[in-house]
Amino acid sequence: MFRRTALVLLIVIVAAFALAACGGGAAEPTAAPTQAPAAATNTPVPAATNTPVPAPTNTPVPAATDTPVPAAAPAGTLRVWADDTRAPILQALAPDFLAAYNIELVVELRSAIRDDFQVAAPVGEGPDIIVIAHDQAGTLVENGLLAEVDLGDKADMFLDIAKGACTFDGVLYCMPYATENMAFFRNTDLAPDAPATWDDVLTTGQALIGEGKTTYVMAVTGTTYDAYPLFTAFGGYIFGKDAAGNWNPEDLGVDSEGMVAGVKFLADGVAAGTLPKDWDWANNHALFETGEVPYIMAGPWALDRIRASGVSYAISNFPAGPAGEGAPFAGTQGFFINGLSDNVLLAQAFLTEFVATDEVMTALYEAGGRPSAYIPTLEATDDPDLAAFGEAGANATMMPAIAAMGSVWGNWNDAVVLARDAKQTPEEAMADAGVKIRSLISGAAAGMVNVPGSYQAAAGCPGDWQPDCEATAMTKGDDGLWTSGPFALAAGDYECKVAMDGGWALNYGVDGKKDGDNYKFSLAAAGEVSFVYDPNTNLLTINVP
Template sequence: MKKMLLSLSIVATIVTACGGTGGAAPTTAPPTQAPAIATTAAPTAAPTQAATAPAPTTEPTSAPEATPQATPTVKPLASKEGTLTIWVDGGRVKMIENLGKKFTEKYNVPVAVQELGFGDIRDQLKIAGPAGEGPDIIIGAHDWLGELVTNGLLTPLDLGDKAKNIDPVAIKAFTYEGKLYGLPYNTEAIALYYNKDLVPEPPKTWDELKAIAKKLQDEKRVEQGYVMQQGDPYHTYPLLTGFGGYIFGRDAQGNYNPKDLGLDSPGGLAYARELDSLIKNGILRKDVNYELMMNLFKQGKSAMFITGPWALGDVRASKVNYGIAKIPMMKQTPRPFVGVQGFMVSAFGKNQLLAQTFLTEFVATDEAMQALYEAVPAAPAWLPLREKVMDPDLTMFAQSAADGDPMPAIPQMSAVWEAWGKAITLIFQQQQDPEQAIKDAAAAIRQKIGQ
């Protein structure tokens, strides 16, 4: 353990370019603000520890994109021994700066916080990390793990007793090949939106949802009782799992197993038949995209749809008397995909011990998690905070996430989306037998991942 005398005070402002998110895609990234670097300083010494990072691999990875990417106009701030460097996206900068000041006061170590666009954090780490120019800590999404861990860019974390305060689904999301690579702080999953003027009480079962939707349509009170966008695997995943299907099974250690594809399992075929039945019975219709789905609900022309918390702003602005509920029970509990955001430690950072200490002693606390929630409200992964959150909508999304499956972070997941989405579209368009469409998709996926 090394001790260093440090005295540093730097405040600089940097402008970076950030990309926006489209309405149709779920995102774990909040809007960004003007980028900045803030560095806290202290006059006395504290422990540091240089890291021995694993060499990056050349194995190609292609994890699915959770957010659009942008190209920064400046060189990101690099880790240097004795100064903790953190890359953060927009809304959380001030909160992390405040934690940095407290860390400096206790350990006499400067903390430099740089804002980057959410996608830029991952993209720049891939370039800057191996070159010795990356940060010590990043904020990011759990489904980056397949790419970042495979390429040797992250180091495992040991949260000790703090792990018991975190949603087990969130811990599982940040676990890759049996090792934990992140400190989760929020979760994101889809749930049922319903118009209380049309549906006073949310349906408890899938059959009840279908009956309500059909009745409202038959009575000409809505154009569609229930709306689902065409060709969207992400939003149909609860239907797949609710009818007994899955995408990837798990091995004995609980890791996703790319050799066990369940899209064309008996449950997967039942899911395909159910989609087909919804179209044939007039509950769903073809050529509906996310924008149309949202507009129908906001205009009172539909009664129910399923999506995530990113739609809350639009729905609230529409003045519709809405409610949020868990996805209705199907043949078994429907499990939505869960996205998790958290803090990760770079394998190439020069302050491994400091980074671990910052996360376990300063971030994994009630106070810090409350501040993160206030900075960018989202369903907290920190269980003591979740019990205190008063927003009923976010509470319901958190309950939905508790039933869910972490979005697979393995690289093979990138081979799934296109073929799966095509199969759904063929079913919506009534252009192919539903079971054959799903079987063809599964065959294409297996071929792409080399099975």
């Protein structure tokens, strides 16, 4: 992407060159808004009639009842980037907003919002607000490009799970407006009843194949996200959560027993010929839409094409497996605020005062075709399909948006493919994936146990407090205990801690407490110190002379 950055810069430079050459010093590389706001020209909107002005907590609109929009320059401008579904809705609000508050709303249609934003925001060209899915926000938060969002007294009007999705390290970064998750579809001509378990799916599906009505038991539209509700029914998961409810990259579930069992279920089906060998998304959707399979797991994005196919369908919750009912991944669409904008307060006020209203939220819901994250709109939803999606997602897991997730997707996919194509057993494939992902997450020093502290420089490290210093790395003994040393140290007071994988992400302090206090030890005279670490209790024993 640096190429793109460079390219943008270069284009700007060339423009500046051209300008400088003919016009002299006036070159200003500001990107003009691509879409002109629907400004005052055609909008003498009587604000009182159709503006969704929020409850009059404050003095409302300065006498704008029937006077046209004041000719004076707008008091402010808000730039929003949204995709082709959301942009027209927001664009339609611009005249009302201008009339009500004399603030210009510039909506720009973008397709690769996250990538463009990542380039534009650091150079000060980003919009004030972007509308994206929560799983795209993780890297933006890590890069410091997003601002905290305070929903104020409207916080209770949004679904907790949706807010949780864009909460990183306890800070809320979005105002959610829609959630999305997959659900279980069946062809009601072939399978009138919703299957309660995956065994029921198999029995019914095989009976239909036996009758010659169908080709396969079920369509499979993908290896990872799309098959996740099946994996969870067998007890599979991706990341566990720590006590505080944050995703824990140390607890990886790709090679968990449940995940292996889920993959085995699919691989066995392929081997027996009851599941398609190829899991291409479009091809498998076509299987369902032509009545060649009775079941499919699909998301709300496929609703339109399934409806258009004319197949009689019904939507239900996911069948249960040994670990209970299958849970899909859930995603949240939300409004995020550019942390580098100088309009953060205005953007916040726009979201809480203007967008978080029944009218706007309902308009967004109607155009988006996703269950609303705004409770009043959600409760008013009367589309039975979307209601069924909501029900199927009631136990959904929010898709982890942490950076470590980037290491998961590709390796997870490869492992499932290898198991499906019978190149490896599900156990081998998933175990391999686990090893690969773990080593990516912890980097070069994966598996290292170290005792970083104030003694390290004396023990041959480049400096103190270095969790990745080889010189003080511990070695594992036959008794399962890790040891290091002896190190010859001068008299004095020292502090140290236990750190895993060459970093601070996982570290133990006094009493084996995670992120606990430093261990302290003193030497009255110069002497040799050694350390013993017990991985079962996470306790460190310091042997001083």
